[in-house]
Amino acid sequence: MKTTQDIRIPPRVKQMVIARVELPRRQEAPPLLCVESAQLPNEGVLAARGLSLVLPPADLSDERQMTSHVTLKAQLTNSCSRGLVHVMLANFSQEEIVLPKASVVGVAEAVSPCVVAEINDSASPRNTPCFTNGKSEQEQKRNS
Numbered sequence: 001m002k003t004t005q006d007i008r009i010p011p012r013v014k015q016m017v018i019a020r021v022e023l024p025r026r027q028e029a030p031p032l033l034c035v036e037s038a039q040l041p042n043e044g045v046l047a048a049r050g051l052s053l054v055l056p057p058a059d060l061s062d063e064r065q066m067t068s069h070v071t072l073k074a075q076l077t078n079s080c081s082r083g084l085v086h087v088m089l090a091n092f093s094q095e096e097i098v099l100p101k102a103s104v105v106g107v108a109e110a111v112s113p114c115v116v117a118e119i120n121d122s123a124s125p126r127n128t129p130c131f132t133n134g135k136s137e138q139e140q141k142r143n144s
Helices: 061-064 069-076 112-121 137-143
Strands: 007-009 013-024 032-038 045-047 049-055 080-091 096-100 106-110
Touching: 007 013, 007 080, 032 045, 032 080, 049 080
Parallel strands: none
Antiparallel strands: 007 096, 013 080, 032 049, 032 106, 045 080
16 A cells, blocks of 8 residues: 555654555455555554555546546556555654655555454354454364
8 A cells, every 4th residue: 555645744643544555457446455554664653454445546537638548548557456545644753754655554455344244243252253373263173
């Protein structure tokens, strides 16, 4: 995930930003992504781990009116499709930090909304699936 513009984060502040997710060609964006932080070059800045809905890219209708047919075709046949996600950045330093446009702020992985709903809808903690090393406790017991 990369920032879509220059980001200024005041000292000791957390801030929600929108980042661009690039997907392989012809792959549809999943509805929900798990956001994992990346190593940021600025000391004191961290991206929070969390879930984000994938937002559709901004409406390009205004850009299309001002863009030639050849340029528009090149944009539409780009090597990857894009979606937008929310990412929370926190500046723990005593100085304002500026992240330039296209800074990598994290890595995204698709998550099924059904899994999240199942965990949220569990009646008791005993019914909540617990995952270790990518496998549920039930799978681990079966394989033992």
